[in-house]
Amino acid sequence: MSNVEYKRALCFASHANCGVRATVEDGTITKLEGDPECTVSQGRVCERMDFQLEWLDHPKRCNYPLKRVGARGSGKWERITWDQACAEIGEKLRYLADEYGPESVIFSHGTGRTDEWYEGRFFNLYGSPNLAMGGSEICWCPTYTNESATYGQFAAAFTAAKTGCVVLWGHNPAQSGDFPEHWGYQDLFANDPDAKLIVVDPRCTEYAANADVWLRLRPGTDGAMAMGWMNVIINEELYDKEFVEAWTYGFEDLKKAVQAYPPEKVAEICWVPAEKIVKAARMYATCLPAYLPWGLATDAIGRNQAQANRAKACLKALIGINKAGQTYLAPPNDVLPHATFEMPEMLSKSQRDKQLGSDRFPFHSWPSYQMISDAQSRVFHHPYFLSQNATCAQNWCAVSEAIRTGKPYPVKGLIAQASNPFSNLSNTQDVYECVKLLDLVITHEYTMTPLAMLSDYVLPAAGWLERPQLWGVGGGGPCITGVALTGEAAVPPLYERRDNYEFWRSLAEGTFDEETCEKYWSWQTTEEAYDAMLEPQGTSARGAITDPVFNPSPEEWHKMSDPKTGQLYGFGTPTGKVELRSTIIEDLFDEKEALPYYEEPFESPISTPDVAEAFPLILTAGSRVMPYYHSEYRQVNGCRDRYPEPHFQIHPETAANLGIGDGMWCWIETRRGRCLQKAKLDASVSPYTVAAQHGWWFPELPESEPWLGGWFMSNINMCTDNDPDNCCRLSGVYNVKLAQCNVHRADDVPFRSIFG
DSSP states (O other): OOOEEEEEEEOOSSTTOOEEEEEEETTEEEEEEEOTTOTTTTTOOOGGGGGHHHHHTOTTBOOSOEEEOSSTTSOOEEEOOHHHHHHHHHHHHHHHHHHHOGGGEEEEEOSSSSOHHHHHHHHHHHTOOOOOEEGGGGTTHHHHHHHHHHHSSOOBOOOGGGOSEEEEESOOHHHHSOHHHHHHHHHHHHHOTTOEEEEEOSSOOTTGGGOSEEEOOOTTOHHHHHHHHHHHHHHTTOSOHHHHHHHEEOHHHHHHHHTTOOHHHHHHHHTSOHHHHHHHHHHHHHSSSEEOOOOSGGGSBSTTHHHHHHHHHHHHHHTOBSOTTSBBOOOOOSOOOHHHHHOGGGSOHHHHTTOTTTTTOGGGSHHHHHHHHHHHHHHHSSOOTTHHHHTSOOOHHHHHHHHHHOOSSOOOEEEEESOOHHHHSSSHHHHHHHHHHOSEEEEEESBOOHHHHTOSEEEEBOOGGGSOEEESSBSSSSBSSSEEEEEOOSSOOOTTOBOHHHHHHHHHHHHSOHHHHHHHSOOSSHHHHHHHHHGGGTOOTTHHHHSOEEOOOOTTGGGSBOTTTOOBOOOSSTTSSEESSOHHHHHHSOGGGGSOOOOOOSSSTTTOHHHHHHSOEEEEEEEOOTTOBTTBTTTOHHHHTTSOSOEEEEOHHHHHHTTOOTTOEEEEEOSSOEEEEEEEEOTTSOTTEEEEEOOOOOTTSOSSTTTGGGTTTSOGGGSOBOOGGGSOTTTOOOBSSEEEEEEEEOTTOTTHHHHO
């Protein structure tokens, strides 16, 4: 008779982390299904669940530590032990620290694949401020920084059922992987026919097709659109007067600033009729409560990123903060934040000041983090240095410059964990050339990505079914969601894979002395580390599986009194109010930057008409498609069979003028480079715009030079830009969304035998 067990896990096939029930027979997982007892997903799972068992033991998975023995990119490897790998890596890391300084080693990670405090602890002990380069720099953290400077925290809401109006701004939960959110909206609109939906997006997404108002704006003009909404809301006095008067700073200054953006002018900028802009603004301000969740688009537009996100943050504030179903900030509580475990105090100020890009772009680096942290500590009673953000915000354009020039100091080493920089960094040709210049590249990964193929050491990573999981602790405040929920490993790690904590602990043992490891890496397992994080909530990693912790979430908690001091909580900003005029930005830059404004993309028909003459189409890059998650799962049959090739959307009239038919392979080309994708004719796309998918590579191709998994063939980031002069002026965030491009038939495709 077989031994059958049922394990309760949290799915990390995306960052949604839905609850999963795994059936395990004699140590082998035989079935995965939604866990009906999970608070997050309540038994629902997305189609990615269909191929997770295939992925668990896929032939392309990394299973053993490998050391490069041939030339970089030759595909020649030697299998070694973890002890040997970590000892050799540790020796090399100590050498780089002694020879060039610990700041010469940088870090890159992916989206939702790691807990940031592990690498934070390692790098703070090692002495490098340069983490993390990768997806977070242009995904969530830019909004996080802006909203923290505006409200004192990241704005979250999880009461969609009470919401009267939802605004999806550059956000498509149906394809991006945010499925609990997607299901929540489905329930909302199914149960409340009066609930309104506004979509701001250049593409006709699943939600746009059913929206009450769809604003098909010109890509990159989001800041102008937000300023236009505020013009309507303020001038028509539709804002929450009581909240604005009592709890905002700089309203009169903002009122003056938005006068430069009447709907008629915004219509000219955004290519959207003025009456639709007015209708959307009025709907948002009157169909309360109204919820405008985070969307990736404005994090990734480069030049105007910070001010566009600031405008959206101010827009939310006009109708009130800390209200159920609207913009909500999790209240102070006793959860230990990530910084408690990252130990930022171990990194000296002199080392923090060396963070690449922090001198030129201080708003997305340590100068602003410290100012925000000082303001937050008044509410949270401890300085936690915005740890989640500080470990996610290395400036890629500054890193690239340092690798190439050695200024302001050399960059020699890279540690990458669950990351594919060839997909998430702009100007991929530059990424490739920079990696080739490094002395040491270490990768902890699930599969041989293009970066792993160029690494010196590749260490195998345990997936979510092979490790315990923790959801809800840390993030935008001491606890962004007010929830602590855990999952258990369904099976032990296969082969010689190690999970995230075990990787960093093993690396620490090879790098630091015995006393340091005993003191700072005392937990033997990930579960023990989670127990320490959850102890303040009176639970453990095991306990939170069946009894998740919920912290109270009162409305308008900013009006509550601190039981210890008797003072009102207020907001975690220097003024204690929502800062429509940012004192932090003003201190870092000047009074002009303290209020949001619109600036044209670095490359557009308006800012660079000469470029637009040669490259007449506007590229908006980064489209997602289920069931992929960023660049993952391209080698999984259960996924690739459903969506085998990359596509870009183009208007039929535009395609006809270019001699392009539906399904034709085409070159998408900008001043930086070009890539191959298939045309998908779509009349909903503007005739002046093409929308391309991101994340494409071809793991079935050889893993040695020149192929390296075909990283260059259909990768839209061959076309994007990372010139520091074209980045966001405040934050240095690079652009992975926008460019002027042209498109032509790929009659000269040199890979015809591969593509067919």
